[in-house]
Amino acid sequence: MRNLPSIVANYDSASTGFGDGKLRDNPGDDTGSGVMSAWGNDIWYALRAIVTTWHGAGDVSDTPESENNHDVLDAIEQMIGLSVYGVDAYKPATTYSTLGESVMYAGMQFVNINATSNLGKTPLTEPDYWMPCPNGRELFVQSRHGIPQWGASHPIHDYNNSAYLQYFGLGTHRIGGYAGTTFKAYGIHLDGQGIGSTGTTLSNIVEAWHLKDIWMPGAEGSRSSVNAMGKLLRAIEQTGGQADLMAEVLADQMQGHRHGLLADNSGGGDTGYPNAGYPAVLNGFYKSTANIQVQWVVDPMIDYVNGTPRTGKYTRDKSVTGGVPYMVVMVPAV
Numbered sequence: 188m189r190n191l192p193s194i195v196a197n198y199d200s201a202s203t204g205f206g207d208g209k210l211r212d213n214p215g216d217d218t219g220s221g222v223m224s225a226w227g228n229d230i231w232y233a234l235r236a237i238v239t240t241w242h243g244a245g246d247v248s249d250t251p252e253s254e255n256n257h258d259v260l261d262a263i264e265q266m267i268g269l270s271v272y273g274v275d276a277y278k279p280a281t282t283y284s285t286l287g288e289s290v291m292y293a294g295m296q297f298v299n300i301n302a303t304s305n306l307g308k309t310p311l312t313e314p315d316y317w318m319p320c321p322n323g324r325e326l327f328v329q330s331r332h333g334i335p336q337w338g339a340s341h342p343i344h345d346y347n348n349s350a351y352l353q354y355f356g357l358g359t360h361r362i363g364g365y366a367g368t369t370f371k372a373y374g375i376h377l378d379g380q381g382i383g384s385t386g387t388t389l390s391n392i393v394e395a396w397h398l399k400d401i402w403m404p405g406a407e408g409s410r411s412s413v414n415a416m417g418k419l420l421r422a423i424e425q426t427g428g429q430a431d432l433m434a435e436v437l438a439d440q441m442q443g444h445r446h447g448l449l450a451d452n453s454g455g456g457d458t459g460y461p462n463a464g465y466p467a468v469l470n471g472f473y474k475s476t477a478n479i480q481v482q483w484v485v486d487p488m489i490d491y492v493n494g495t496p497r498t499g500k501y502t503r504d505k506s507v508t509g510g511v512p513y514m515v516v517m518v519p520a521v
Contacts, residue, residue, distance in 0.1 A: 188238060188247040188258040191231060205232065238262045243272025245365035266364065268322050269294040273369065274359050282306040287356030289320070296320040298356040300343055315350070318343070323360025326372045330517035333398040335377070337420060337512045344510025346378060346416060351511075353380055354389055359520060369520040374513040377402065379414025395518035401434045402514050415512040419504060439502055 191198060191207035199209040210227040238247050242262035250256050264270035270291055277290040277297070283305040289298050290310065297310035297317040310317035318341070320326075329336070342350035357372035373392050383390045385408035393399050394407055403410045413434045421437070424430050430437060 188234065188250070188252050190247060190249045193249055207231075207235070234259050237266070239365065241266040241364040243361060243365060264294070265361070268324070271296055271323070271359055272361055277310055279307050279309070283308075283316075286352075289356065289358045290317075296358045296360075298358050300352065300355060301350070314341070318355070320358030320360075320372070323358070323362055323370070323372070326357055326360060326515055327362055327370065327517055329515040330372070330396070333401065333514065335415070335420060335512050335514060336374070338509035339513070340510050344376070344513070346376075346511050352376070353378065354392070357515065357517075360517075370517045371520045372515060372517045375403070375412060375516055376511045376513045377413050377415035378511050379416070380412060382410040382412065384408050392516055392518060396516045398514075404434075419506070420512075 191210070195210065197211065199211050201208045205228070210224045210231070212224045235247060238258045239245060240262075242258060242265060247258045248256070252259065261270060265272055271289075274289045274291050274296060277292040283290070283299045284302045286299055286302045289296055291297075292310040295310075297319055299305060299316065300318045301316040305316050308316040310319070328334075342348040343352045343355055345351055354373055354375045357374055359369060359371055361367055361369045371392075375389070375393070382393050382403055382405075390408065390410070393403050393410060396403075399410070403412050405411060413436060415436075418436070421430050423433060
């Protein structure tokens with residue numbers, strides 16, 4: 188989009204809200220009605236305001252708008268998230284050899300999750316090479332609130348798959364247009380692994396996050412993520428409860444089990460009436476001699492209504508298995 192001074196020489200000087208000056212009616216004898224200039228200025232500044240507010244460059248390019256060069260369309264796409272300033276369009280002839288590298292394609296941002304032979308792998312059709320990124324505003328909310336992402340099933344979330352990644356890119360996002368901030372977004376799996384030494388890429392990401400001490404406890408250079416594998420998410424309780432700390436991991440346990448008392452039958456015979464000295468009961472009668480009472484564990488009861496209880500090594504809820512949960516971490520780009 189051209190700057191006004193590069194189009195006309197006869198225009199009013201710049202003023203508040205009209206940084207390029209204003210078009211004027213001057214048909215040659217100064218008798219113009221002002222209609223053409225008013226319309227022209229409205230259209231010019233309506234479009235220019237979109238560009239200067241939402242385009243990452245913060246100004247028009249001073250080149251003609253065309254089907255191939257379009258400041259206004261670029262600004263609108265950046266405003267609604269169909270494009271991100273600074274992220275290049277996907278190029279089929281380029282070999283993408285860096286994990287986490289982002290490209291724009293078909294109005295979406297994709298991140299490279301496989302840097303081996305990534306040539307000609309179209310993002311829309313190659314899920315083993317490219318992962319689509321959620322909208323930047325959505326990611327920002329997830330990062331700021333610290334919302335665990337549970338249940339993803341792509342191989343990069345499968346701890347037992349060779350494609351698994353301890354952390355992965357979720358794209359570059361500019362929040363707030365030209366006057367805003369560019370962020371880098373990442374997903375960090377809650378797999379119990381060490382974050383790494385001070386100065387490593389992952390450590391730098393974590394140290395810039397305001398919730399690091401909850402989900403990646405420890406000190407810089409010696410942090411580990413919380414291990415959420417094989418666990419369900421539980422809401423916090425008031426102080427003194429079983430889960431009264433954020434990201435607290437609770438060990439598996441059962442609430443308790445039923446006991447019974449088994450009377451030894453080696454004493455005297457049944458008398459049929461109470462004996463205060465020997466209160467143990469067997470078969471509905473009181474024993475005439477002392478019994479040896481043995482504590483024993485009763486098997487789970489079969490009530491013929493609820494069925495036979497399932498027993499095993501672990502206590503567990505009915506569930507279906509998904510990938511390793513992860514946290515979204517969004518930090519300002521450097």
